[in-house]
Amino acid sequence: xxxxxxxxxxxxxxxxxxxxxxxxxxxxxxxxxxxxxxxxxxxxxxxxxxxxxxxxxxxxxxxxxxxxxxxxxxxxxxxxxxxxxxxxxxxxxxxxxxxxxxxxxxxxxxxxxxxxxxxxxxxxxxxxxxxxxxxxxxxxxxxxxxxxxxxxxxxxxxxxxxxxxxxxxxxxxxxxxxxxxxxxxxxxxxxxxxxxxxxxxxxxxxxxxxxxxxxxxxxxxxxxxxxxxxxxxxxxxxxxxxxxxxxxx
Numbered sequence: 191x192x193x194x195x196x197x198x199x200x201x202x203x204x205x206x207x208x209x210x211x212x213x214x215x216x217x218x219x220x221x222x223x224x225x226x227x228x229x230x231x232x233x234x235x236x237x238x239x240x241x242x243x244x245x246x247x248x249x250x251x252x253x254x255x256x257x258x259x260x261x262x263x264x265x266x267x268x269x270x271x272x273x274x275x276x277x278x279x280x281x282x283x284x285x286x287x288x289x290x291x292x293x294x295x296x297x298x299x300x301x302x303x304x305x306x307x308x309x310x311x312x313x314x315x316x317x318x319x320x321x322x323x324x325x326x327x328x329x330x331x332x333x334x335x336x337x338x339x340x341x342x343x344x345x346x347x348x349x350x351x352x353x354x355x356x357x358x359x360x361x362x363x364x365x366x367x368x369x370x371x372x373x374x375x376x377x378x379x380x381x382x383x384x385x386x387x388x389x390x391x392x393x394x395x396x397x398x399x400x401x402x403x404x405x406x407x408x409x410x411x412x413x414x415x416x417x418x419x420x421x422x423x424x425x426x427x428x429x430x431x432x433x434x435x436x437x438x439x
Contacts, residue, residue: 192262197234198225204232205271206267212358220418239254242349259279269289272293277295297370
């Protein structure tokens with residue numbers, strides 16, 4: 191499927207941003223504005239199938255999302271960023287997209303949901319109630335963190351309204367039962383973890399990936415929404431990767 195895309199800015203450096211479940215490309219606006227203001231950067235945001243302005247579909251597998259990304263983005267971009275579901279979709283597509291660098295914000299590589307034994311059978315037999323319950327529990331853990339600005343809250347509401355909610359349980363099931371491989375990265379890659387990262391990528395797995403060549407960064411005090419909670423801190427953590435400037439270290 192050819193995805194709806196939005197273009198921001200112009201220049202020789204090319205960056206693409208891939209959103210998570212229930213979001214859309216418009217929610218990246220605080221990041222796209224900073225990239226455009228930096229100058230010389232062409233930014234592409236996408237709406238995954240069943241999100242935003244992209245078409246709904248019968249197939250919401252991670253593989254289908256990844257195939258769409260390959261069909262909709264050019265190969266050889268300087269940086270592609272994937273957040274949450276967008277991270278696991280990017281991992282499936284990255285070898286074909288062949289960007290110079292890939293950045294993963296709390297990527298859904300290995301969900302903290304049961305997949306085997308009695309617990310797994312009970313959990314998935316009770317879905318979607320169990321999936322909704324897990325999501326609510328995660329929100330409770332995030333209480334006290336900064337809320338999105340009124341403008342971002344309005345954009346999130348619009349994204350939720352256009353999101354095909356019929357996909358939710360199937361997406362969680364697919365990601366939980368088919369985790370990303372624990373292997374060396376296909377291209378130079380950076381994972382950025384929030385305080386909520388254990389729900390999508392356990393620390394033990396993240397550390398193993400670091401041993402295999404993935405760069406690992408942590409952003410303490412920030413939840414899974416990253417830039418919607420603190421755009422300045424998120425930008426400070428990743429701007430060197432996005433702009434292609436020397437590392438802070």
